[in-house]
Amino acid sequence: MTVLTRRRNETGAPANVLRAKLFEWGSLTLMHTVLIAMSLFMILPFVWMVSTSFKPQTEIFTRPPILISSNMSLEGYRYIYNYEQTGGVLNVLKNTIVISGSFTFLSLFFCALGGFGFAMYRFPGRNLLFTFLLATMIVPQAVTMVPTYAMMVKFDWVDTFLPLIVPGVANAFGIFFMRQYISTISRELLDAGRIDGCSEFGLFWRIILPIIVPGLTSLGLIFFMSSWNNYLYPVIYLKSPHLHTLPLMMLQMTGPLGFSLYREQMGVAVISIVPLLIIFLVFQRRFVEGITSGALKG
Amino acid sequence: MAEHTVENIPAAPAKTGLLHEIMRNRWAYIFISPFFILFAIFQAFPVGYSVYISLFDWNGIGPMTYVGLKNYSFLLGPGGKAFQQSLQNGVILFVMYVPVMTLLAIVLAVLLNSKRVRGFRIYRTVLFMPYITSMIAAGITFQLLLQQDNGLFNVVLEELGGSPQAWLEDKWLARFSLCLLIVWGWLGYNMVIMLAGLQTIPHELTEAARIDGANAVQAFFHITIPLLRPVIVFSVILSTIGSFGLFNETQALFRSTRGAGPLRSTLTPLVYIYDQAFGRFRLGRAAAAGYIYFALIFVLTLIQLKYMGREEE
Numbered sequence: 001m002t003v004l005t006r007r008r009n010e011t012g013a014p015a016n017v018l019r020a021k022l023f024e025w026g027s028l029t030l031m032h033t034v035l036i037a038m039s040l041f042m043i044l045p046f047v048w049m050v051s052t053s054f055k056p057q058t059e060i061f062t063r064p065p066i067l068i069s070s071n072m073s074l075e076g077y078r079y080i081y082n083y084e085q086t087g088g089v090l091n092v093l094k095n096t097i098v099i100s101g102s103f104t105f106l107s108l109f110f111c112a113l114g115g116f117g118f119a120m121y122r123f124p125g126r127n128l129l130f131t132f133l134l135a136t137m138i139v140p141q142a143v144t145m146v147p148t149y150a151m152m153v154k155f156d157w158v159d160t161f162l163p164l165i166v167p168g169v170a171n172a173f174g175i176f177f178m179r180q181y182i183s184t185i186s187r188e189l190l191d192a193g194r195i196d197g198c199s200e201f202g203l204f205w206r207i208i209l210p211i212i213v214p215g216l217t218s219l220g221l222i223f224f225m226s227s228w229n230n231y232l233y234p235v236i237y238l239k240s241p242h243l244h245t246l247p248l249m250m251l252q253m254t255g256p257l258g259f260s261l262y263r264e265q266m267g268v269a270v271i272s273i274v275p276l277l278i279i280f281l282v283f284q285r286r287f288v289e290g291i292t293s294g295a296l297k298g
Numbered sequence: 299m300a301e302h303t304v305e306n307i308p309a310a311p312a313k314t315g316l317l318h319e320i321m322r323n324r325w326a327y328i329f330i331s332p333f334f335i336l337f338a339i340f341q342a343f344p345v346g347y348s349v350y351i352s353l354f355d356w357n358g359i360g361p362m363t364y365v366g367l368k369n370y371s372f373l374l375g376p377g378g379k380a381f382q383q384s385l386q387n388g389v390i391l392f393v394m395y396v397p398v399m400t401l402l403a404i405v406l407a408v409l410l411n412s413k414r415v416r417g418f419r420i421y422r423t424v425l426f427m428p429y430i431t432s433m434i435a436a437g438i439t440f441q442l443l444l445q446q447d448n449g450l451f452n453v454v455l456e457e458l459g460g461s462p463q464a465w466l467e468d469k470w471l472a473r474f475s476l477c478l479l480i481v482w483g484w485l486g487y488n489m490v491i492m493l494a495g496l497q498t499i500p501h502e503l504t505e506a507a508r509i510d511g512a513n514a515v516q517a518f519f520h521i522t523i524p525l526l527r528p529v530i531v532f533s534v535i536l537s538t539i540g541s542f543g544l545f546n547e548t549q550a551l552f553r554s555t556r557g558a559g560p561l562r563s564t565l566t567p568l569v570y571i572y573d574q575a576f577g578r579f580r581l582g583r584a585a586a587a588g589y590i591y592f593a594l595i596f597v598l599t600l601i602q603l604k605y606m607g608r609e610e611e
Contacts, residue, residue, distance in 0.1 A: 024414075031409050038406060039424045042482065045439045046427070048450065052442060061448035110332045117329030124319050126326075133333060139341055140543060140595060142568050143588040146575045147344035147351055150358065167340035170332035200325035229432040231546045232568075236576060247434040251550060262442055269435035276430045284423065291487065292494035 046273075053077070053266035060262055076263035079255075080271075083264075085241040086249055089271060095161075096245040096272070099234075100227040103165045107223050108216050110170035115178025116204050120187060130179070137172045141232065149236060163237040164230070174219055177293060181215035182208060218290030221283055228276060246272035352585035358575075362582075369586035381587055383562050384570040385594065387473075388542035391566070395477040396537045400530065402481070403488035408518065410489075411496040422493070426486035433483055437550020440479045441466065466552065469563040476564050479547050484540070488533050495529030496522070531606045538598055542591065543568045567591045 047067070052060055054072035080089040118130055152163050185208065193203045209216075231247045238244055244252065250268045255261045280287055320327070352369055354362040373381045406425060410418055428436065443450045444465035452462035465475045499522065507517045523530075544566040548557035551564075556573060558565040567587065575584035 028414060031412070031415055035406070035409055035415070035421050038402075038485075039421060042424055042428055042486070045436060045443065045482065046431075048443060049435065049439045052439075060442065061445060063448050063453050065448075065450050065453055114330045114333050117326040121323050121326035121329075123323035123326045124316055129330065129334075136337055136341060138596065138599065139345060140539070140588075140592055142543065142571050143348055143592045144341055144344040145571065146581050146585045146588060147347040148340060149575065150347070150351065150581065151340075151344065153358070167336060170336050172333065175330075175333055200329075204329070225430055229430075229434075229546075231432075231434055231549065232572070235549075236572075247432050247546075250432075250434050250438060251553065262438070265438050266442075269432070269438060272432050272435055273430075277427070280427070280430050281423070288426075288490055288494075292491050 049266050049269050049273075052263055053270050055263060057260065057263060060260075076267040079264045080249075080253070080267050083249075083253065086244050086253075087242045089249065089268060091242060092244050092246055092249045092268075093271060095243060096228060099161050099164050099245060100224050102161075103169065103227045104220050104223040106165065106169040107171060107174055108220050111174030111219065112178045112182075112209065112212060112216060113204060114170055114175035115180075115182050116208055118175065118179040119182035119185075120190060120208075133172050133175060145232075145236070152237065158237055159239045159243060160237075161243070164227070164233050174223070177219050177290075178212070178215065180293065181212055185211060214286065214289075217283060218286045218293070221279065221287045222290045224279070225276060228272070348585045348588060351582055352589055354582045356581045357579040358581050365582065369583045370590070372583065373587055373590060380562060380565065381567070381570055381590075384565045384567045385542075385591075387563065387565055388544075388567055391473060391477065391480075391544065391564075392538060392541040394473060395480050396534060396541065398477075399481045399485055399488060399537070400533060403485055403492050403533070404523075404526070404530070406485070406489045407492035407496055408522065410493055422490070426490055428483050428485070429487040429490075431483065433479075433546040434550045436483055437479060437547055440475065440482075441551055441553070444475050467560050469559075469561050472552070472559045472563050476544075476547060476551060476559070479551060480541075480544070483547070484537075488537075491529055491533060492526065495526050499525045527606075531602070534606065535599055535602050538602065539595060542566060542595060545569060545572065 051067050053076050054074070055066065055069065056071050056073070056075070059066045059069055059071060077089075082088060086092050118126065148163075148167070149158075152158050155162075157163050189207060190203050193207050198206065229247060230245075231251075234245045234248050238248060241249075241252070246268055250265050250272070253261055253264060253268070255264070351362075353364060353366060355365045355369075356362040372378055409415055410422060415421070444452075446452060446462060446464045446467065449465070451465065456462055463471055465471050503525075504517045504521050507521055508514075512520065544564075545557070545568045548559065548564050548566060548569055552559040556577065557569040558573075568591075571584045571587045571591065574580045574587060
């Protein structure tokens with residue numbers, strides 16, 4: 001590291017102080033300008049999405065653009081509410097909740113259990129198995145996608161929720177995450193439980209699980225979000241429209257010939273984003289902890 | 299067996315054979331077994347099965363015809379233009395958005411990390427919001443915004459004196475549009491992990507350099523960037539895998555071409571494989587493409603780890 005030594009001019013205060021103040025003010029303005037510009041770029045699509053979901057077709061592409069108009073209505077939402085092929089948007093919302101919810105809770109259970117096993121026991125082959133577990137993360141979906149589909153056909157799981165839930169419930173990332181988290185807990189706690197006659201599973205269920213709720217929340221949010229927004233697996237496996245999830249409905253909805261469904265698509269988009277946004281705003285800190293822990297352990 | 303009673307503890311060191319150790323820890327094996335069972339069924343087996351499928355001509359339902367390495371030679375030969383294009387697109391997209399996004403993420407993180415900026419939480423929340431958004435929803439919205447006739451972008455562009463562009467129909471503009479969507483969707487995520495990385499760097503370090511006369515820019519390049527290196531490597535590796543595995547973004551933005559974009563300019567390997575398998579029912583060819591793709595990603599990741607990960611020593 002090069003140590004930089006240059007101009008250390010502490011004399012001539014008044015002019016310098018003024019200059020420093022101006023500089024400070026200028027740089028702060030610049031910083032806020034950058035941040036505000038980026039924030040506007042991030043918010044614009046949300047605004048447009050919400051606005052479009054209420055607009056009649058004739059006002060979607062106009063010059064000048066219309067953000068709010070007196071012709072706005074709930075027609076788009078009525079259309080998706082009554083959209084028969086998928087059993088209405090509420091049915092699709094229900095499917096998405098069922099899939100994401102069951103995936104999240106099952107994965108949390110198995111990942112915490114696996115993380116507990118790796119963190120709290122010194123068993124032969126522990127390091128080898130853990131390294132192996134991490135290495136499996138490099139296998140991309142692109143390789144397993146085709147053969148897995150062939151297997152799902154054999155299992156008769158196509159057009160059920162199972163392919164979207166079962167394969168990932170004990171995933172490497174989650175176990176890694178929970179192992180790191182549980183490693184910080186003292187093992188003496190377990191010995192105390194053992195003396196009280198707790199079974200090994202009881203130690204996990206009654207002693208560890210209550211302590212790791214914050215970690216489970218962080219991980220659960222990541223699981224829930226990725227499952228909620230997943231598109232690749234649903235589009236491969238969910239053939240019947242009444243099993244569709246929100247992203248599928250957004251892209252596969254059809255209307256009367258010659259009518260664009262932008263307004264209706266935006267309506268589904270709003271319905272898919274609002275619940276996640278609320279969850280995110282409530283649990284923001286846990287969420288950020290979850291996504292950063294993977295990057296930082298190095 | 300009463301392995302967890304108190305009297306058992308002094309006896310343990312006496313006989314610590316491997317088998318005994320395994321038996322003593324049998325619960326640990328049971329606890330970690332779900333991962334290994336699911337891995338065997340849904341990853342290890344498919345990886346092997348994929349090799350087998352890649353040697354056949356198969357539509358998924360009918361009989362399998364053995365064709366040897368023909369699928370591979372097709373993909374790498376003159377007939378495999380689309381696949382080769384998809385690999386090339388992965389590289390092009392990577393070059394187009396990763397440097398910009400990484401730099402922007404670092405800059406935003408540094409701005410937010412400086413104690414002088416007020417409203418830290420609001421900025422972070424707003425910048426991060428796209429990450430939780432479905433890329434399908436975002437993709438459709440961008441499709442609206444980038445529409446050639448009276449899309450918002452073109453209207454504003456004309457207002458500023460420019461001429462309207464075919465954002466989604468021209469080869470390079472389509473790639474640009476896709477990159478715009480990706481940066482929108484992923485910048486916040488990258489910013490947040492950079493920010494977390496920055497927060498591990500002690501403030502005194504940059505402060506000391508400033509006292510020694512370094513200006514903000516010098517401190518940034520000589521102290522912040524080197525210390526942030528591991529996080530940057532992590533983010534760039536994820537983006538590499540991400541740009542070859544782009545799927546959702548392309549499906550929404552270029553729906554009419556099933557994600558391929560004008561002149562296949564945004565066709566990514568994952569979209570190609572998906573299309574071969576589930577659009578054209580050529581499962582053998584798709585499996586072979588998956589393998590070539592895997593090999594490529596594997597090598598790229600190793601190279602990046604080697605060239606970017608080290609050096610700090």
